[in-house]
Amino acid sequence: MTVPRQWIPRPDAIEPAHAGHGGDYLRHLIAAWVDDTHAVLLNAPPWLDGEHLMIRRHDGRDVVETWSGLLEIVHALVPRGRHRWALEVWPPRGEIVDEAPMRHLLVLPEGTPPPWSLHAYRTAVPA
Numbered sequence: 001m002t003v004p005r006q007w008i009p010r011p012d013a014i015e016p017a018h019a020g021h022g023g024d025y026l027r028h029l030i031a032a033w034v035d036d037t038h039a040v041l042l043n044a045p046p047w048l049d050g051e052h053l054m055i056r057r058h059d060g061r062d063v064v065e066t067w068s069g070l071l072e073i074v075h076a077l078v079p080r081g082r083h084r085w086a087l088e089v090w091p092p093r094g095e096i097v098d099e100a101p102m103r104h105l106l107v108l109p110e111g112t113p114p115p116w117s118l119h120a121y122r123t124a125v126p127a
Contacts, residue, residue: 005035005036005072005076006035007033008034008035009032010039011032013029026041028044028046029042030043033077037057037058037059039055039057040054040073049108049109050108050109051078051106051107053074053107055070055073055104055105060101065103070086070088071086080110081107083110084107084110085112085114086106086107086108087114088105089104
């Protein structure tokens with residue numbers, strides 16, 4: 001049996017003095033948490049339909065998280081996360097900002113499906 005992560009809220013990480021590090025974009029941070037290995041920021045800029053989760057490790061190493069590990073983070077930290085789609089963001093080479101080993105997830109609003117679904121594909125294509 002896996003022991004659930006113990007997430008600790010970090011409201012000090014979203015104070016204006018800290019949020020200024022990322023310029024205008026991080027000005028819209030709404031929550032931050034840490035556990036023994038990771039730090040997670042939840043961002044909700046007004047131009048984004050949904051929220052943006054930023055996940056990094058404390059030790060600076062790459063976030064090598066399993067699919068189920070990322071899903072656990074979404075379910076635990078995003079409001080009504082168990083009822084929402086999350087998509088991992090992989091930008092084109094020209095838009096990569098490689099300043100930190102971080103994973104980015106876009107969490108769609110509740111009731112909004114992704115533009116493509118494996119379930120829809122399976123039910124639309126005859127076996």
